Amino acid sequence: MAAAPTDRQPLLVNSDVISNDDNNNCNSASISTSSDITSSLSGGGDKEMAPVPGSSIHRSGSRPQLDLSGAAIQGNFEEKDPTILLPNQSDDISHLALDIGGSLIKLVYFSRHEDRLINNRRTKSVKEKFGLPTGIRRSYPILGGRLHFVKFETHKINECLDFINSKQLHRGGMDSLGWQSEVESNENAVIKATGGGAYRFADLFKEKLGVTIDKEDEMNCLVAGANFLLKAIRHEAFTHMEGHKEFVQIDQNDLFPYLLVNIGSGVSIIKVDGDGKFQRVSGTNVGGGTYWGLGRLLTKCKSFDELLELSQRGDNSNIDMLVGDIYGGLDYSKIGLSASTIASSFGKTISENKELGDYRPEDISLSLLRMISYNIGQIAYLNALRFGLKRIFFGGFFIRGHAYTMDTISFAVQFWSKGEAKAMFLRHEGFLGALGAFMSYEKHGLDDLMVHQLVERFPMGAPYTGGKIHGPPLGDLNEKISWMEKFVQKGTEITAPVPMAPPGTTGLGGFEVPSSKGDSLRSDASNLNVGVLHLVPTLEVFPLLADPKTYEPNTIDLLDRGELDYWFTVLSAHLPDLVDKAVASEGGTEDAKRRGDAFARAFSAHLARLMEEPAAYGKLGLANLLELREECLREFYFVDAYRSIKQRENEASLAVLPDLLLELDGMDEERRLLMLIEGVLAANIFDWGSRACVDLYHKGTIIEIYRMSRDKMHRPWRVDDFDVFKERMLGSGDKKPHPHKRALLFVDNSGADIVLGMLPLAREFLRRGTEVVLVANSLPALNDVTAMELPEIVAEASKSCDILRRAAVAGGLLVDAMISSQDSSVDNSSSVPLMVVENGCGSPCIDLRQVSSELAAAAKDADLIILEGMGRSLHTNYNAKFKCEALKLAMVKNQRLAEKLIKGNIYDCVCRYEPAS
Amino acid sequence: MDENPTKTNQSAHLALDIGGTLIKMVYLSSDDNCSPDSQVKVSQEESNEISDGLMKCHTGKGTLHFLKFETSKIDDCLEFISSNQLCSHGDLPDKKQPSAHDRKLIKATGGGAFKFADLFMERLGITLDKVDEMDCLVAGANSLLKANNQEAFTYMNGHKEYLQIDHNDMYPYLLVNIGSGVSMIKVEGDEKFERVSGTSVGGGTFWGLGKLLTNCKSFDELLKLSHVGNNRVIDMLVGDIYGGLDYSKIGLSSTTIASSFGKAISENKELEDYKPEDMARSLLRMISNNIGQISYLNALRFGLKRIFFGGFFIRGHEFTMDTISVAVDFWSKGEAKAMFLRHEGFLGALGAYTSYQKEGSGESMSHQLVEQLSNGVQCTGENQRLLPAEIKSQGK
Structure with missing residues (x-):
């Protein structure tokens, strides 16, 4: 460690010798300052690490990630049990909507997040100065909060019921004013739901939870959900060609008309002309249910995901009759068919003396997947053509972010339209219906929500679950830490995504489900993660941007592989130092160390996930990645590491x-x-x-x-x-x-x-x-x-x-x-x-x-x-x-x-x- | 082609359409010629493989024969040609090296015309004169539609109705040829057409998937099974999702199929727990409906009101035609009509056959064919089954 410089050498003059310490013009102030620096850099200075008074931690009022401000609120009236009332998960006021499909239940719920009013001197004067309202809560049409996205398998509906019950989601009412009022009994509780299961399971919900299912029209919901996503989330849509994802920024004012293709068990094709203005123009019965149903019969797979996983190792040329098979390896170029074009799906299983058992399940799965995806792409395109629509959005649970499925659909659309039409996919593909049902609540205020008021966050469990079925984020810091530790105990490589949900949980949540046997949900690398949507009514577009529409903040696009590799290395290398700082900032206690370790694991997992699938979290710039790190620190209660x-x-x-x-x-x-x-x-x-x-x-x-x-x-x-x-x-x-x-x-x-x-x-x-x-x-x-x-x-x-x-x-x-x-x-x-x-x-x-x-x-x-x-x-x-x-x-x-x-x-x-x- | 017209004419009594699954053959035998009938026997039942169908059209000048073989058993086909001396006018088929002068030419279409060209040369000394597949399909369909007033018919709810096609108002129409795969061709005139679409979900898919699911030994067996099946056991209907209710708002009745094979998802049943006939039925509906829908969408694109379905997938099978018709009717809201052709499977082969005329023998050939066809059909008459009598070749 260099000696503390005590000189008063002019700061502005370029000195030849920096280490010129022979200047004697010391003044006491600079001496003490310098020695402080020295001692702290050498690892001492603990006295100075006394935490900043708690109040100052919670002061910002503009972003919902201010989990800690929530803590303060709750502390006001529930001081006795701070560990339960972690601000990060203030689910106290929640609204729930369901989309109960043939195979999956999709659940969207909202947890209100109350921005704390910070009326310190600075904010007050700033607000007065700029004529801003001094209270946040009543001055915006919607309250801050978070939208959570959760999935369950329909045949495990009890898990879903348990989950709702445990979170008391069904007790939240849109009109309830806040935490002060004890939520009334749930006698008249109503949950908005769509999908066929809303009819099928209505009685079950009544019996188990005592709630009435309010059925919302499925198409209405799909369209409302898609419109919301396309308007509110900047890079919701993306194209997917030959394994390459490209996010598309949709101009809100130029969104309509478009074709919405929802691929569930069956397929609905909807022409959307505006909010609430749409028509189901077509559909096909060859959809996700066909893939799974036929696939199950032919391969004995136990789950949709397993079947999909199989397809990734398949070779359909063993099953399908290709143009080349008919033409002896030649193209039929006259009509634009290459030798590898499929002439007849499953056409090769005709003529040979082979039984089902003689074919590889992988090949069958792939062939089936291609057949169905391609067919859907073709029918969708033909319908787009009918109405002169250039944009086709594909959603629904069949896709599941599966790269091959998207490629096949995209190829079909591109092939048949000769490049004129574009197939696009949605990051929240599976949640259209549930979101739409959510939108059907009155007074949710989300209609007015603007893109700039939404921030998507990826909690610590995100890398592990991908786009899979999962529960909500963990509610408790201790849970979070032990969840991370559990992975390590299990010898799970942190640098690779975990293929299996931890036993007894449904994944992300750590939500205990006794009935679950811990199905191994394999991770498909290309799956996209769905984060928690934070609604922040106070955010605005910076008014001095010359052209907000074309503005792109990030100079560096992390979808560029080289950049991502570089930043992965940089951030990984920086991590130990950051953890040291963070732990020190919390007094270096055992608890802080434990949290620090958990943070390091969680952030490493995020990085690993992104290395595996750069688009996992949507369009990611360096800014987002750096913010993710800060968020991750806050998630483990490192308020201010530096x-x-x-x-x-x-x-x-x-x-x-x-x-x-x-x-x-x-x-x-x-x-x-x-x-x-x-x-x-x-x-x-x-x-x-x-x-x-x-x-x-x-x-x-x-x-x-x-x-x-x-x-x-x-x-x-x-x-x-x-x-x-x-x-x-x-x-x-x-x-x-x-x-x-x-x-x-x-x-x-x-x-x-x-x-x-x-x-x-x-x-x-x-x-x-x-x-x-x-x-x-x-x-x-x-x-x-x-x-x-x-x-x-x-x-x-x-x-x-x-x-x-x-x-x-x-x-x-x-x-x-x-x-x-x-x-x-x-x-x-x-x-x-x-x-x-x-x-x-x-x-x-x-x-x-x-x-x-x-x-x-x-x-x-x-x-x-x-x-x-x-x-x-x-x-x-x-x-x-x-x-x-x-x-x-x-x-x-x-x-x-x-x-x-x-x-x-x-x-x-x-x-x-x-x-x- | 600059072949000597006389020479080409000499082979003019045989044309082939070699597809991915089936070989279709059309040939003319003069009545006094050695008839293949002497070498084949009728076999309606117990055919474990695809039967080689044969249809004869007797005319004053001879008989036009329609046969099919499985592509995988091309040897049977070669044997048949050879033993009936269909490719020669007296030359022995075993003549090893035919000189350029008396080279034997056969018009052939389909991918197999390329794939098996060497085989034909090697085994029979025949040069396959390749004719474009789409050209042949269209030529065949046009010939049939012109030749015979009772060629095209609609089929709805078990009711068959023949249509009078005004030869002056035939065009444009959509020709959907359902072979192993499906080709959709917009036809605007005699040689004016464009392949506008297609799908890989065709006859090959039905048979291929069906074979895997049911262990059926032949296409016809699978088709027969589907007669007695109940697809509701396998398919997820709108009613299954909506608890028996219709989703009437968008015009879906509770019996509409929401998801083909969708019920095979949720139940704890294995393949063996399902009846083969139910699966066959479900599969047939899925594929027929899909073809009907895509055909309609393409017809709509070009404003075509008439859609003719051909190809060997249909085989005059009532349920297949019914499903296709319903799909076209449903999606077009009754605007467009699905029509079927009695000689559905032989469009390509017939087209190849008619292509002889273009090369020298001229108009007469075409007229001759038309006459042959019309006479033939009239001759065999209404009492003939829709699917012509199946005659199994005795060849190996």
Whole structure:
């Protein structure tokens, strides 16, 4: 460990010798700061790891993943049993709808999630400032909550009944106001249900659960479900050709008309012209039931999945008569039939003297699958043609995300339409009916739900269950951990998806089902996972996006195999370090270690699942993957793994800030601006998400690193629009440009990054009369500074800077701070405000389609956006265009990204300025 | 082709359609010629294999014979040709190396015309003159429809009705040939047509799957079984799903099949627990209905009101025709009609036969055929079974 630098070497001057420690101008503040850093980096500093007071953990109000806020609510009235009332699963107010089909029961239920009202000073002032309602609950048509998707086999309907009963799902009523009111007896409880079983099992539900099944029309439900999914989930639909999935973004305004083909036991073909406007135009009796029924007779398979699994190892040319068989290996090219085209399904089992037993079940299964899929594709296309429809969506449980099935259907549609029509599939394919039945409840408010208000989360069990039949997420942290441990005990490879559900559970849930024999549900690698849909009414599209429709946040598409491999390696390598930090942040207790292990397993499993099927979780960008990691941490109650590190770095940086500001103020305008931008880029090196930087930290102290980093700040940078930006700021010649009205500064890391980089830049804007809004994360992610932490940092910085202080007071950030301020009589009104808003994210990246309402409100008067840091300006948004000016600043701390994005090297810098587009 | 017309004419009494499952043969014998009748005996019963059907059309000039063989038993076919000297005008079939001058040519269509070309050359010294399959199907169908007023009929609810086809208003129509697989051809004129669709779920599927499910030994046995079966044991009906109720809103009655073989899913029954006849019935309905539906959808695409079904799958089997007709009627809401052809299985072979005419012998050949056909049919008359008398070849 290097000795603590105690020098007061000017921070802005490039020094030749960084380790020049012979400077004696020590001041006590910097000494203590530095030693703190030293001790903490050497593993000490436990005193500083005292948890942040609980209240601050629960403060963000914009995203439903704030499981902990739920805990707080429940704690208010059920304090005695905190372990049961884990916020993550506040199923207290639930609504349930069922689709009881011939072979599977699909269940959709809603658990309301109450966003906590956070009316601390900052939020209050922000809300007042931007005219936002101060109460969340009553101001949106729908309440936040989660939609869960669960499946059961119909012949095991008792499992389903037990499940409903155990969750008391049937007692939740749409009209019940909340947890305060004890839910009344279930005498008149009604459950919406569709599918044939809604008739067949009505009596059973009455008898076992005492609920009345309210039957909803099947077609209505299918269409309502499909419409909801296609409108509300951004990349719900995808094409599947030759094993390659491609997600399709459907324009909500250009959705209709389309053809919906629901493949259940039989097949329904529906032309959909609008909400509630549709017609069943055709269908076929050759469907999923035919495949399973015939397959069962011919192969003795015990389940649909087994049959499907068999087909993957089959060779249909042993069963089917191919064109080549008839033409002696030649094509019948005149009519466009290649030798491998099937002329007659099962045509080869005719003429030979073979019995059923002489054929491989694998081959039979495949032949059957091809026959039926192809037939459905053909009939669907012919119907699409009839009505001039270009888009055909296939849903229903026959498909099951099975790659071969989708390929075959796609091929049929493409073949017959000569590429004119497209077969598309839905990630929630099996749940159309159940979702539709759910939609049929009055007052669910989901009709008005917009794409940007939905966030899909994949809980820890997701990688294990794939798209299989499963129960709900585990309710209890202990359950979660022991569930993960159970896998390890069983010697299950964590790097490969688990082929079997744990005994006695239905999979994901850990929901005990005594009657279940633990059917081995094999995982089909190509299956897609269905996550939990979080409904967040407060999320909005960032209003300054030039074209929200074409906006794609992710610069890196993880469906690209090379990228995925790379990030898999990076994140895996980073995992032990992250676990250490996380465990330390919780005091390093045995409990924390156990949770840390479980987290590591769970996240590794997510990664392994994605390696196996990159599209398993839908269209996944790097931003989503990084957010998944943060979510996974939160799932195991690691609230803020980097909190002590952040604190230390903040303190260290704040200690040298006054000197920096002094130096800056001694410079002329032009030089100062350059120094400020340089400072932002240099300070951006402090990034615990970067492996290279983490290595650096073990070699030096924060200030050393900062200096070294500054040394490298020679212009021109790899991407260098500084001169254009400077002209905009300072003008050229006599022309003095108008200052910006309001600048949104999207900040990145804690410590030097925010304190020595972004705050001085913010100060420069304030000085020029530009309002400044610091935009920070709602929830912790790595060492990123959060909106909750910023007021304190600003307050601390204000102690030594009058400009910041007055602005902070004007922005409502600072009242208490005036106590420590030497002079409270300074005229506040003359200053433009400095404000802090949360961005609605808990990720190191940002998807500007889903930001907090307060950020959206703050954006309305903004004419400059500054995105800082790799996560927000490179990994995401590098190509984003805005309606106002934008400056993207980052140091590239990753060789691969540097090469790919800017054709440069690690530690190269980006200063990209773009005028309003 | 630049064959000597005389030469080609010499072989003009034989044409083949070699499909994936069956070989169809059409040949003409002059009445005083050595008749194959002398070498075959009638065998209606106990045929363990597909019978070689034969239909004769007697005319003043000779008899037009229709025969079929299993493709897998092509030796029987070769033997038959050889022993009846169908390919020669006096030359011995065992003549090893026919000179180019007296090369024997036989018109043949179907994939087997390619696949077995070498075999015919090697064994019989015959060159198969390949004729396009679709050309033949269409030519055969057109000839039949023109030749005979009682060729086409509808079949609904057990009621057969012959149709008068106006020769001047025949086109366009959809020709659906159900062989091992199914071809759907839009026919707009004598040689104006396009294969617009098809499906691999055809006769081969019925037989192939049926054989696996029931251990039937022949197509006809399977067909016969289906007569007495009850598909409701196997198929999931709308009523099974809706607890006996109709789903009337979308026009599905409780007896509509929701899912073919859908009941085989949920019960704890094995293959042996189901009756072969029930499975045969279910299978037949599934395939017939599917063909009917896809045919209708294609007819609709091109605005065709008439759909003619041919090919060996049908075999004049009433239940098959009924199912196809109902499917077309159901999906078209009565707008389109399924029609069947009495010479259903021989479209390709007949087409190949008629193709001789194009090469020199000219018009007369066509007229001759038409006459032969019409006379023949009239001659054999109404008392003939729909499926012509089956005569089993004595060949090996």
